[in-house]
Amino acid sequence: MIRFAAGAAALLLVLAGCTREKPVPPVQPEGSVDAIPIPDAELARPEGILPSFEVWKNGPVFERFDDISPRRRIIEVTGGGVGITDIESDGWPDLLLTNGCRLPLDPTDRNTPTRLFRNERGLNCPDVSSESGLQQFGFAQGTAVADFNADGFEDIYVTAFGPNVLWLNNGDGTYTQAEQTPETEVRKWSSSAAAADLNGDGNTDLYVVNYLDESDTDPRLCPNPTSPDGYEGCSPALFDGVDDVVLLSDGAGGFRNVSADAGITGLKGKGLGVVACDFDRDGNVEIYVANDGQANFLFVQDGEDGSFHFRNDALVSNVAFNDSGHAQAGMGIAFGDYDRNGYSDLFLTHFYGDSNTLYANQGQLQFLDQTRAAQLAASSRRMLGFGTVFIDTLNSGWL
Known part of the structure; x- marks a missing residue:
């Protein structure tokens, strides 16, 4: 079962597109580079009332x-994650x-906690972080939400610059921090995570994405004598x-x-x-990772004799x-079947001056850049992209 994940660049990556059963259309021959037709504008924009949005007052x-210091540590450039759960x-x-939080990390610092908000039937959304024990x-x-212990309640995995933490839902509105072993505790700069049943045993697993090899106690700094504060952000x-x-x-x-x-x-x-998604609809989950300035990853299962x-x-x-043929500064990532051919497509946001990228899934794990x-x-190209998500604002069936 695939739930959803959120990362530091993003936030909310709803993986519902891989859980719906859809009719599978004929697949083009392997290696075909014929473009998938873009949906006609009239079909994608049916007549009707356009959606309207307003700020939720309550x-x-x-x-x-974010501890934006004059020295401009690179950790300061990332935003935070958003997790949607049902407490x-x-x-x-x-x-x-x-x-x-303030840097360097101080285990006694309790001034800026992560916040959990409970939705009171759409009327109010109070902060329940303290009373929940989270x-x-x-x-x-980032964060990934799923039922990791199969008790019927959604748990929360939080990635961090430092140790990642798993919060187990007690089922009564409270959470308990799960114990981790040295083998399973991730103490890197983890930007995001995806929750899915990776090996097909019915349990929800984790793929944790790490970003850069940066030190908390001895951070890399980039002096610039022409800068007002003497530093510039490191690449x-x-x-x-x-x-x-x-x-x-x-x-x-x-x-x-x-x-x-x-x-x-x-x-x-x-x-x-x-x-995490079954992009080729063969029953196995694939993992796609958006990398910053490097080739992206698409991990496909190829274990033999039951191996993973x-x-x-x-x-x-x-x-x-x-x-x-260029590597891009991958940040936000989302997937959904935008062309309704039965296969989940990919959309990635990138740094200022570069374009975002739309990869159309043609089946058989073959994609085409349709940007x-x-x-x-x-x-x-005029925008610096971070979070992204496919959404059907018109309820038309088109993302």
Whole structure:
């Protein structure tokens, strides 16, 4: 079962597109590069009342804290994660908003906790962080929500610059911090995570994305004598990447680290976004990671005789680079079947001066960069993209 994930660049990556059963259309022959037709504008925009949006006046009140110091540490450039959960399984979506803190990290600092807001049937959304026991401090980043111990209630995994934390839902509106072993506790700069049943045993597992190899106590700084404060923000290109982590669940809230056996170590990615989806509809979940300034990853299961193993097929599937053959600064990531051909497509946001990218899924793990065809390239170059999500604002069936 696939739930959803959120990352530091994003936030909310709803993986519903991989859980609906859809009729499978005829698949083009392997290696075909024929473009998938863009839906006709009249079909995508049926006549009717356009949607309207307004601020939820009694909604959550939150302002993320980031310790923006004159030295401009690179950790300061990332935002926070958004998790949508259902605390008490009452059918009303609740919100988790991750927070930052002062740097360097201080385990005694309790001034800027991550916040949990309970949705009171759409009327109010009070902060229940303290009473729920979900006391998450430190420099939190992304989040993944799923029922990791199969008790019927959604738990919350929070990634961070520092140790990641798993909060188990007690079923009464409160949470308990799960114990982790040295093998399963991730103490890197983790930007995001995806929750899905990766090995097909019915338990919800985790794929944790790590970003850059940065130190808290000895941070890398970039002096600039011409800058008013004497520093400039360091480029991610100056940092080494960090291997991601695969944690397989035992179904009771415990995990084991199988990263090496899964074949994902040694790649040293610089990931900011991740989604888990069965992109080729073969019954196995694939993992797609958006990397910053490096080739993206598409992990496809290829284990034999019951073993669990991934291979990186991003290059052969045409999703490692854009159609110009360039690595992009991958940040936000979302997927959905925008052309309604039965396969989930990918949309990635990137840094200012570069275009966002739309990869159309043609089936058989073959994708085509349709950014220009969909008229999404030129307009996106003027913006610095972070979070993104597919949405059907007209309830028309078109994303």
